[in-house]
Amino acid sequence: xxxxxxxxxxxxxxxxxxPKSISSGELLSNVYQQSSRxxxxxxxxxxxxxxxxxxxxxxxxxxxxxxxxxxxxESKTIEQLRYEISLLTQELNLxxxxxxxxxxxxxxxxxxxxxxxxxxxRVDPLxxxxxxxxxxxxxxxxxxxxxxxxxNLKQSAIExxxxxxxxxxxxxxxxxxxxxxxxxETDQKGVFDEKKIQYxxxx
Amino acid sequence: xxxAYVTTLTHRLLGWSDETEDVVQxxxxxxxxHLKKFRHESSLKTWITTITINKCRSYHRRQKIKETLxxxxxxxxxxxxxxxxxxxKHEQLKIMIQKLKPKYREVIIMRYLExxxxxxxxxxxxxxxxxxNVRLHRGKKKLKEVLDDGVD
Numbered sequence: 001x002x003x004x005x006x007x008x009x010x011x012x013x014x015x016x017x018x019p020k021s022i023s024s025g026e027l028l029s030n031v032y033q034q035s036s037r038x039x040x041x042x043x044x045x046x047x048x049x050x051x052x053x054x055x056x057x058x059x060x061x062x063x064x065x066x067x068x069x070x071x072x073x074e075s076k077t078i079e080q081l082r083y084e085i086s087l088l089t090q091e092l093n094l095x096x097x098x099x100x101x102x103x104x105x106x107x108x109x110x111x112x113x114x115x116x117x118x119x120x121x122r123v124d125p126l127x128x129x130x131x132x133x134x135x136x137x138x139x140x141x142x143x144x145x146x147x148x149x150x151x152n153l154k155q156s157a158i159e160x161x162x163x164x165x166x167x168x169x170x171x172x173x174x175x176x177x178x179x180x181x182x183x184x185e186t187d188q189k190g191v192f193d194e195k196k197i198q199y200x201x202x203x
Numbered sequence: 204x205x206x207a208y209v210t211t212l213t214h215r216l217l218g219w220s221d222e223t224e225d226v227v228q229x230x231x232x233x234x235x236x237h238l239k240k241f242r243h244e245s246s247l248k249t250w251i252t253t254i255t256i257n258k259c260r261s262y263h264r265r266q267k268i269k270e271t272l273x274x275x276x277x278x279x280x281x282x283x284x285x286x287x288x289x290x291x292k293h294e295q296l297k298i299m300i301q302k303l304k305p306k307y308r309e310v311i312i313m314r315y316l317e318x319x320x321x322x323x324x325x326x327x328x329x330x331x332x333x334x335x336n337v338r339l340h341r342g343k344k345k346l347k348e349v350l351d352d353g354v355d
Contacts (some may be wrong), residue, residue, distance in 0.1 A: 006296075006346060007315040013297045014316055024206055031231045038236075143334035174231050 090178065130171075137173035140164045158184060205251050206231075212252065215312045216259040218301035230258045245326060252276050252327040256309065262307040292350060301347045307342030 100203030147153040161177040168174050209230050212310070214223045233254050241250055252337045300308055309328065321332050 003315075003343070006343065006350075009293055009296050010300070010311075013219070013293055014215060016293075017214070017219035017297070019210050019219075022206070022210060022224055022227060027206060027228060027231060030228050031235055034228065034232045035235060074339045156286070191261075 010182050133168045134173065135170045137164050137168035137171040137177075140167075141173040144177070148180070148184075154184075205248065208248070209251060209255050211251075212255050212317065213259060215316050216256065216264065216309060218303075218308060219297065220301075222262065225294075226255075226258050226262050229261075230255050233258065249323075249326055253329070256327055260305065295349060296346065297354070299346050303342060303345060307338050307345065310338045311342045311346075314339055 140160055141164050144157045144164065147160065148157035156183065161181050164171075164177040165174045165181070206227075210223060210227050213226045213230065214220070217223060217226065230251070234251060236255075241247070300311070304313070310330075311323060313324050313327070319327070321335055324330070324335050325332055330338075
C-alpha cells in the first residue's frame, strides 16, 4: 500500500469522524472559569502557606517565650536555692560554733569534775599533821603522867606537861596537861610558883 | 481564530477520540496563561500547534497510567483484533491508528493529515528530522502490515 493511498484513506476517515463542535463562547467561558479557579486555588494555597508560615512563626515565638519564661523561672529558683543554701550554711556555722562551745564547756566541766574527784580523793595534809601532833602530844602527856605518878619525877613531868601545852596547845592532850598542872598547883601551892608563872604564860 | 484548527488537530492526534473538548480547553487555557511569555520567535500558529501537541502527549500519558491502573488492556486489545478482522479497510485503518503508539500517530497525522513538511514537524514537535523519519517509517510499516494482511 502506497503513501498516497494511506493519505487518502486517512483523509476519508478524518472527514467521517468530525469532531464535536465547541462553541467559542463556551470555550472562552470554560477557559476563564479554569483560569479563575486556578487563581483562586493559588490564592488559597498562598493563604494556606502564609497561615502555615504565620502559625509556625507563632509557635516558634510561643516556644521561645516559654523557653525564656522557663529559664527565668529556673534562674529565680536557682537564686532562691542559693539564698536558702547560704542561710542554711550560716545556720550550720552557728550551730557548729555552739556545738564546739558546748563541747569545750563539757570538756572543762569534765576536767573540773576529774580534778575535784582527784582533790577529794586526796587526804588533807593539815589533818595528818594535826593527827600526828595529837599523837605526839598524847605520847608526851602519857610519859609525863607516868613520870609523875610512877617514877616520881614530878619536876620532869611538870616540864613535859608545860612542853605539851606549849608545843601542841590545841590538842586534847594539851587540855589534859592543863588540868593536870592545875591539879598539881592546887595540891602543892607554893612549890611551883616559878612554874606557875611560866604556865600562865602558855594558858 | 485558531479554535477550529486546534479542535481538528487535537481530534486527529487523539485518534478521533471523544475527549477532544477537554484537551482543547486545556490548550486554550495554557495559551491564555502563557501568552505573555510568547516571544514571537515563531508564528502564533506554530506556537499553538506545539502547545496542542504537548497537551495531547500529556493526555496520552494520563491515559496510559489510567489504563495500566484499570488493567483492562489485554481484553480491549483482543476485542480490537477481533474487530479488525470483521471491518472494512477504512475502519481497520482507523482502529490501527488508534492502536498506534502516540509517538508514531503524532508524526503520521502531521505528515498525512496536516500535510506538514519535515521542517514544520521538526519545529512543532522538537524532534530531529531523522527521528521523525524513523517514526514515520515505523508507523507506516505497522499500518501497512495490518492493511496488507487484510487485503491478502
